[in-house]
Amino acid sequence: MAQAIPIRKNSPLKASCHECSLSNLCLPLAVEENDLERLEDIVQQGRIFNRGEHIFDQSTPFRSCFAVKSGSIKTSIITEGGEEQVTGFFMPGELVGLDSMSGETYACTAKALERTSVCEFPIEKLEELTGKMPELQHHMYHLMSQEIQNSHQLAMLLSKNTAEERIAALLLSLSSRFQRRRLSPTNFSLPMARNDIANFLGLAVETVSRVFTRFQNQGLIRARGREVELLDVEALQTVTREFSRQGCQ
Amino acid sequence: MAQAIPIRKNSPLKASCHECSLSNLCLPLAVEENDLERLEDIVQQGRIFNRGEHIFDQSTPFRSCFAVKSGSIKTSIITEGGEEQVTGFFMPGELVGLDSMSGETYACTAKALERTSVCEFPIEKLEELTGKMPELQHHMYHLMSQEIQNSHQLAMLLSKNTAEERIAALLLSLSSRFQRRRLSPTNFSLPMARNDIANFLGLAVETVSRVFTRFQNQGLIRARGREVELLDVEALQTVTREFSRQGCQ
DNA sequence: CGACACCTTGAGAGTCGTCAATTGGTGTGG
DNA sequence: CCACACCAATTGACGACTCTCAAGGTGTCG
Incomplete structure (x- = not known):
């Protein structure tokens, strides 16, 4: 198990959605101060992974979605036969883990392709928050829908x-x-x-x-x-x- | 344009989520009477399409998701070159249109493969409702996530x-x-x-x-x-x- | 400098697409 | 009721794209 990284209580990290250059990509919000702060409250920022390290593993309990801050991530599924199937590449500003929201465990494995930092969104808190913030909920639907479309595009590419x-x-x-x-x-x-x-x-x-x-x-x-x-x-x-x-x- | 189908005001249709044999597949809810009624309030039921008719068309304004009650639906994308790419088949109890929630227009065309009846969920009302009902919201995330996974599975199938x-x-x-x-x-x-x-x-x-x-x-x-x-x-x-x-x- | 992973290049084989013709089922009209 | 047209499905022959196997090249890190 990964060593728990101590979260500084009143850390300067907490405020950084405001300053994050990716805030318009990741989970953009109306520019109401209030909203952004509520999002910051649930985000755990600054986790850093070295090249090759796993952000999460297939079949382990699903806890969080992750936004890429810098670096890049590869997601893949390991089949019963032990074969790997790469399902996506994620660049800064993109959200990883949306395909895992239908089960108790992650549906794929996410691996850092280079030194990568991420923001973590614990799913329970995120769902709770989207329940209170219609815009955020709308954006989640938007992102997930986009991911379905991307995957369809990929299927088209592969089939034709x-x-x-x-x-x-x-x-x-x-x-x-x-x-x-x-x-x-x-x-x-x-x-x-x-x-x-x-x-x-x-x-x-x-x-x-x-x-x-x-x-x-x-x-x-x-x-x-x-x-x-x-x-x-x-x-x-x-x-x-x-x-x-x-x-x- | 399709002729608007008159909706009977106090129709017996309204109550039928209760009796629908697919209610455990489509948008299952905790067995609280209250919840199910709120869902029924927004559903337009009983639209029927003949074989070959379009439930919705790519690039027309996105208004609703549809649950298949009986029959079956094929979704496909028409490429710039005019080629068709079938993206999915939907059977009773399954929800169509989740891939269109990221844009102003439908991302694909849905066509009835046989005589098919559907329930319509206007997206605005659905989003409003999921904002109030955490379980329903959770289920929407679940369904969309499932669709992403399905699409990944398809991509695997196609590529390997x-x-x-x-x-x-x-x-x-x-x-x-x-x-x-x-x-x-x-x-x-x-x-x-x-x-x-x-x-x-x-x-x-x-x-x-x-x-x-x-x-x-x-x-x-x-x-x-x-x-x-x-x-x-x-x-x-x-x-x-x-x-x-x-x-x- | 050597080990190792990654990338490139070559030759042969196999699966599947294309083209073409045939069959079968369905609906229309005489 | 049958003939015809039309479309979906089948079957065969051929060719091509890409995979596999194999070897050689390049870069990196200890």
Whole structure:
């Protein structure tokens, strides 16, 4: 069991939703001071995980949802056969654990892909709070609904698209998520290994690798290890839509 | 636009959550009379759709979630290219529209696969009600979370499993959903066409057809058109797990 | 510098999609 | 009542994308 981290009683952490640069992404609230404070009351901030550490584990009791403050998280399901299936990547401002709200235990395992800090929302307190704050409740519905849609999009990608289309879509998704945080949308470092990408997209590692080099040869991207530069975003967007046409060259 | 269906003011419909055989599936509540009545107050019951009719359309304003009373519903997304992607099948007792709670418009189109009756939950009233009833709110979280998990399961199926495994999984899923309604889990009629199955599972129609006949030849099922009989449920379950082993057969 | 994990590249095989033709069931109209 | 059209489902042949297996390359950390 993880050593309990002592929570400072009157810590400066408590006030930081106010200052958090992600407050508009994570659980945005009307700018009423009052509301934000009530949220801060239940949040446990500043938990930090090193690369590879687990934020929570599949089949252990479900206690909290987590918002990513910095770093990134990979969620995955371990099947009976022991195989891993990556179900998502979570970047700063995104909420992890929404898929676990239907059972006593976590539905997946969450692992830090790099040094990652999170805010913890104990589920009981969160539910209690959303019961009192219609806007917060609405936002929870919004987030969960969004997650369903994302998952449907992923299913579409997996069921209908080629390896190139899947990878182009992932790159563009990451790009727009970096952009949302006011980081460069064309020049970033992948937080996950090729293996994770392959697993997530339902491909073999070798295929991912081949597509990366193919994209590079076509001048769409420049990639060195995890460093990626998108050279031709439009072309990538075309790739993701290409499958609906007939004769791709 | 659909002609508004006149709602009878003091209709006998209003009381029927009490009598609905699906009340334990749809939005189960503690057996407090009071609670159930408040739910009934906001539900519009008894809307009936013929086969092929749309319950709602993608990109039209999102107003309500719908519970299936009888019949069945197919949801699908139409891509920019005009392609259809089936995202789910909904049977009696299941709630449709949860993926649309994050936007102004429906995220998908819902179509009746047969003559289907539904209960309508106007979203504004539902949110208002869940704000007052912690148990109902909890159940909404539960349902949405479940939907996320289902979608992840689907993504897993699509990304890692063969055609046989996908179809076996679908048959077993339908089986258990029939069973939950106290219908035969081994002898039922598919509400959807082969085409829909194929689309949903990311396969070609021809492949679905081939797998059906293969299963039939192996004595796992008996199928004539949409009538299906599961002859060897255990074998089907084995098929769905088979992929995690090495040498199948 | 060596061990190790990660990534890349190559060759061959298999599953499934595409194209095409046939069958079966259903509804319409003569 | 039968003929025809139409659509859903089936079956076969071929081709392609991607997986598997195998080896080589690159980077990192002790």
